[in-house]
Amino acid sequence: MTITKKIQLDTNGNCDIIDITQQISNEIEGSNLETGIVTVFVAGSTAGVTTIEYESGLIADIKLFFENIAPQSIHYNHNIRWNDGNGHAHIRASILGPSITIPFTQKSLMLGTWQQIILIDFDNRPRSRQVILQLIGD
Amino acid sequence: MTITKKIQLDTNGNCDIIDITQQISNEIEGSNLETGIVTVFVAGSTAGVTTIEYESGLIADIKLFFENIAPQSIHYNHNIRWNDGNGHAHIRASILGPSITIPFTQKSLMLGTWQQIILIDFDNRPRSRQVILQLIGD
Amino acid sequence: MTITKKIQLDTNGNCDIIDITQQISNEIEGSNLETGIVTVFVAGSTAGVTTIEYESGLIADIKLFFENIAPQSIHYNHNIRWNDGNGHAHIRASILGPSITIPFTQKSLMLGTWQQIILIDFDNRPRSRQVILQLIGD
Numbered sequence: 001m002t003i004t005k006k007i008q009l010d011t012n013g014n015c016d017i018i019d020i021t022q023q024i025s026n027e028i029e030g031s032n033l034e035t036g037i038v039t040v041f042v043a044g045s046t047a048g049v050t051t052i053e054y055e056s057g058l059i060a061d062i063k064l065f066f067e068n069i070a071p072q073s074i075h076y077n078h079n080i081r082w083n084d085g086n087g088h089a090h091i092r093a094s095i096l097g098p099s100i101t102i103p104f105t106q107k108s109l110m111l112g113t114w115q116q117i118i119l120i121d122f123d124n125r126p127r128s129r130q131v132i133l134q135l136i137g138d
Numbered sequence: 139m140t141i142t143k144k145i146q147l148d149t150n151g152n153c154d155i156i157d158i159t160q161q162i163s164n165e166i167e168g169s170n171l172e173t174g175i176v177t178v179f180v181a182g183s184t185a186g187v188t189t190i191e192y193e194s195g196l197i198a199d200i201k202l203f204f205e206n207i208a209p210q211s212i213h214y215n216h217n218i219r220w221n222d223g224n225g226h227a228h229i230r231a232s233i234l235g236p237s238i239t240i241p242f243t244q245k246s247l248m249l250g251t252w253q254q255i256i257l258i259d260f261d262n263r264p265r266s267r268q269v270i271l272q273l274i275g276d
Numbered sequence: 277m278t279i280t281k282k283i284q285l286d287t288n289g290n291c292d293i294i295d296i297t298q299q300i301s302n303e304i305e306g307s308n309l310e311t312g313i314v315t316v317f318v319a320g321s322t323a324g325v326t327t328i329e330y331e332s333g334l335i336a337d338i339k340l341f342f343e344n345i346a347p348q349s350i351h352y353n354h355n356i357r358w359n360d361g362n363g364h365a366h367i368r369a370s371i372l373g374p375s376i377t378i379p380f381t382q383k384s385l386m387l388g389t390w391q392q393i394i395l396i397d398f399d400n401r402p403r404s405r406q407v408i409l410q411l412i413g414d
Contacts, residue, residue: 002173002275035278039239044250045191052370053321057353065367077195091203094190101239101315103410112320134241137278140311140413177377182388183329215333229341232328239377270386272379
């Protein structure tokens, strides 16, 4: 059985990192599925999803990491073409990826104790984001 | 229900970036599924899949990005061992990942407006590629 | 139908790279599914999964790659906060991602000939790891 749920989020952009674990857990608990997978997918090409230990040190570290591998201020052909200044955001989002698939059993996400699901909004301005949860299972 | 489809592609290698969104959309429309997920998987260890805004500026930018984080011309132990000169391609493919899973409803991929599904062929020569689409849903 | 399996692994940490392809193949063969997807998910925030050509040259190369993009010895706010010295491991794990989804048909993983599924344990000490396999299909 397939169940589609959506989470609406307002972000600050600029590498804003939001813990969406609880909202995903709630949707699984509220469904009639016991066991399966949830595909967490962000529509849009300047945000991505992954897991992390959600604590302030690592949140700062991952922002520094992305600034290091795809700096905001270097030349991007995208910026020349569209003049919107978010070339770095597109590159970061493509390398991180827009989706993650996580198993659940007995209505619980099978995450580690210090493992949270996060959305990173790389865009250079506040955005309203739609995260799609596709639940498949029994 | 599970439905397996395959897309055959000829690439130029060398970071050739191919938009495969339409072919995936067509396979979903041609199936008897309304809602579910499609796992897009490239067989092989020198290519990967992700999403991007498919425009020429970003296509150039992402090639520069990969050349920056895993340059073609530096030392790779793989190249010493096999002498095929594609060590960079393997590293890039492993970090990007060979698969992506995307939800669909009412026979439509739930992508953003400027979000396309791409194959990147990192190998250092033209390749024939098989992309597997595993559709699961109702 | 959804089937949950678990693989228990002892790693050496420090970028230990373990080929888990055979164990995943065995679980698919031993199941009553013919066709579907397997989501391979590692619980924990300092390990990741991907595919690679599993040969000693590339195993050395990918360790060098991660040391290059997220060095162990630079400053991490996480290390200041927790004093456990594994900030680099968290960053590497988040960028690689904790899961991969792979299609199978006729009880066989649809991998390339030189494409193996690996766990990379980025933590700075030996760890016992649980890899979850969520099989969905028919």
